[in-house]
Amino acid sequence: MYRYDAIDRSLxxxxxxQFRDQTRRHLAGELSEDDFRPLRLQNGLYVQRHSPMLRIAIPYGLLSSAQLRKLARIARVYDRGYGHFTTRQNLQYNWPRLAQAPEILAELAEVGMHAIQTSGNCIRNITTDHFAGVAPDEHVDPRALAEILRxxxxxxxxxxxxxxxxxIALSGAATDRAATLLHDIGLYALKNAEGELGLRVIVGGGMGRTPIIGHVVREFLPWRDMLTYLEAILRVYNRHGRRDNLYKSRIKILVKALGVDAFRAQVEAEWEHLRGTESTLTDGELARVSAHFAPPSYEPPGDEDQALAFQLAADRAFERWFRRNVHPHRQPGYRAVTLSLKKTGVPPGDVTADQMDLVADLADRHSFGELRVSHEQNLILADVRERDLLALWRRAREAGLATPNVGLLTNIVCCPGGDFCALANAKSIPVAEAIQRRFDDLDYLHDIGELDLNISGCMNSCGHHHIGHIGILGVDKNGSEWYQVSIGGEQGINAALGEVIGPSFAAAEMPGVVEGLVEAYLAHRTGDERFVDTVHRIGIAPFKARVYGEKREAAHA
Amino acid sequence: MPRHVIRHGQVIGDIWQVLVPREGESPATAALPEGPLAVSLDVWKARREELLARSSPVGVRLEPADDPAQIAGDLPRLALVAVNFPKLADGRGYSTGYLLRRRYGYRGELRAVGDVLRDQLFYLARSGFDAFQLREGADAHAALPSLRDFSEAYQSAGDARAPHFRRRAAPAGAAS
Structure with a gap:
């Protein structure tokens, strides 16, 4: 992974x-809350329901074991012994004290971490594929370009x-695991017929109040032009994006208002001034940064790897975990492993300090001392020897990190919601837990098969409900909490936005609603069709009939 | 007490007057005070010849939505371009600074005015500004160290520093 040099460290x-001095001035009354707000936001500090929330940047989701141990230490010393991994591959602490924030940031700096630009109206943490560099379906490893963008x-x-x-999100694999179609800028790395590296530039996608699939602004941008082209896009947006209405100020609204062709024309006109200038990337720079992401020293496959087949045959629980949480790897004899942070009863994405320490040990022992955070709020050990899987699984299971539910309904993606977040309209964690409890029969869960369930506590869509096969959105109606359900959303290369099925539900109804949707699916599915495929084939009407038929009439319209 | 500005890293007295027509006042007829004078874009467009004929220095004050291309041809004759930041969070002026310096080659005083505080100075300086008139009541002397908040920068910007990757010792054989 990328190692800081002297420049990174000094910055x-x-x-x-700088932030220590700003915080001191604020606490001394020299810097008002209004003037301090943009400064603290650009250092990851929100003011939440109970205390500030501090969001730590994990650039493109990549962590070393030493960094994870530091995160564990901070959780113990400055917080309540746990942290929360987010859909943007970051980590949040829910209980830090403002006066201690500079201390926390100083500790993070010791291991090359920070909270820079994790909030505020600026360019946020760059995200990418959590299987970058190991996925068999990858044609370009996006990590060096992601670091250059960082x-x-x-x-x-x-x-x-x-x-x-x-x-900004970046992907370079056949399966787009970084949601490039749903970002302000999505960059999809590819090679042209001549084998040259380039980027498909997608602009104006996003979730939130106005979900929009991004528009392709350039089909193939030579990689050397990445920074100048992004500069052109950002300058057009900075000058012409709306600033009069918070809800209409994302770049997607500008693209929509101008029309994608007029927007593209403005960007291209700006870029004409920039193309070929000093921000044009060099082979030397790409080589320098790529060297940080060279493959680890894999061992060649040996006879002992044959043991896996026997181990799988001998242990049903291990086999089930293997089927869901272990992923193919381009190196023979190796696999990528998801450590699930979706155990029923634990808020999705939450991890204790002890679990962090254990995962750091597992990473040291089995995965070259590195790990990744996925946008589905799980942790990934990307380079695990097949013969180590059984031992790894046993230790992960003891620590509650081996729930075999990756890709299944209980692998719920969920924001902190009304329990913590000041923006939320409704709680999301208790709804996630109630649904997980309803689907606690593993055989049933595996029979249902792949199903992404996403929950957001408000329109800001941190739980990415628009792209859930089943999406749940917390809404406020006259001061009480309701949940709107959409189906048919999908992430990846065929990203689709879910369609709302009808009037919203009370929290207590939600497990039953999901159950009804699943039953409708099971009644209509053909072959190995996934839930979302069935929705796309037959439309939402049969699902609607199943869910609302019982209610007879929509009481909460 | 005279107003102060920060210019080239020092606190100095401000010699400039500013003319922005009041509501209902016509740019074509507003009275032009004596001495160094910076005017809003509408006054500049209405009174350009008259202003250039004066013996004292002239400047233009741009609002966030003003396109600096409109004064690009006049820049060699302007001693001051002030860019107004009516609200600290309105970042359009940073792009204005970039365009004036890098695209239109402006070399005179480029001054950030309005809701400007010490915590914005480093980015403003990197965007090409060399003068800063802080919000009323802010301590200009106390603000000076903020110009040196960071010793390095990764990317190129309005101050024309080359991106860091171009300034590294290039490894042998590296070509662009």
Whole structure:
């Protein structure tokens, strides 16, 4: 993974000093809350229901075991012994104290971490495929380009006060695991017929209040032009994006208002001034950064790897976990492993300090000391020897990290919701838990097969409900909490937005509603069709009839 | 007490007057005070010849929505371009600074005015600004160290520093 050099270290240290002074001035009454707000936000500090929330950047989801141990230590010393992994591959602490935030950031800096630009109207943490570099379906490893983007966007002076937040995702595999169609800018790395590396540039996608699938602005941008082209897009947006209405200020609204062709024309006109200038990337720079992501020293496959087949045959629980939580790897004899943070009864994405320490040990022992955070809020050990899987599974299971539910209904993606978040209209964690409890029969769960269930506590869509096969959105109606259900959303290369099935439900009804949707699916599915495929084939009417038929009439319209 | 500005890293007295027509006042007829004078874009467009004929320095003050291309041809004759930041969070002026310096080659004083605080100075300086008039009541002397918040920068911007990857010792054989 990328290792900080002297420049990276001094910039992060200088940021800690800058924020320490800003916090001191704020606490001394020299810097008002209004003036302090954008500064603390660009250092990851929100003011939440109970205390500040501190969001730590995990650039493109990649962590070392030493960094994870530091996160565990911070959870113990400054928080309540746990943290929460987010859908943007970051980590949040829910209980830090404002006065201690500079101390926390100083500790993070010791291991090359920070909270820079994890909030605020600036370019946020760059996200990418959690299987980058190991996935068999990958044609371009996106990590070096992601790191180049991290550096370019960090403290970019012109784009720190944009109309609104700005999210960039990068993918280079046949299956788009980074949701490039649903970001302010999505970059999909590919090679052209001549074998040259380029990027499909997608602009104006996003979830939130106005979910939109992004538009392709350029089919093939040579990789050397990545920074100049992004600069052109950001400049057009910074100058012309709306600033009068919070809900209309994302770039997707600008693209929609201008029309994609007019938007593209503006970007291309701006880019004409920039193309070929000093921000044009060099082979030397790509080589320098790529060297940080060289494959680890894999061992050649040996006879002992044959043991896996016997182990799988001998242990049904291990086999079940293997089928769901172990993923193919391009290196023979190796696999990628998902450690599930979706155990029933634990808020999705939450992890204790002890679990973090254990995962750090597992990473050291089995995966070259590195791990990844997925946008589905799980942890990934990307380079595990097949013969280590059984031992790894046993230790993960003891720690509650081996729920065999990746890709299944109980692998719920869920924001912190009304229990923590000041923006939320409704709680999301208790709804997730109630649904997990209803589907606690593993055989049934596996029979249902692949099903993405996403829950957001409000329109900001942090739980990505628009792209859930089943999406649940918390809404406020006259001061009480209701849940709107959509189906047919999908992530990936064929990203689709879910369609709302009808009037919303009370929290207590939600497990039954999901059960009804699943039963409708099981009644109509053909072959190995997934839930979402059935929805796309037969439409939402049969699902609606199943769910609302029983209610007779929509009481909460 | 005279107003102060930060210019080239020092606190100095401000010699400039600013003319922005009041509501209902016509740009074509508003009275032009004596001495160095910066005017809003509408006054500049209405009174360009008259202003250039004066013996004292002239400047233009741009609002966030003003397109700096409109004064690009006049820049060699302007001693000051002020860019107004009516709200700290309105970042359009950063792009204005970039365009004036890098696209239109402006070399005179580029001043950030309005809701400007010390915590914005580093980014403003990197966007090409060399003068800062802080929000009323802010301590300009106390703000000076903020210009040096960071010793390095990764990317190129309005201040024309080359991106860091171009300034690294290039490894042998690296070509662009």
């Amino acid at each position: 992060v240290a200088e940021r800690v000093a 550096q370019w966007s960090t403290f970019h002076p012109e784009f720190a006060y944009l109309p609104r937040k700005f999210k």
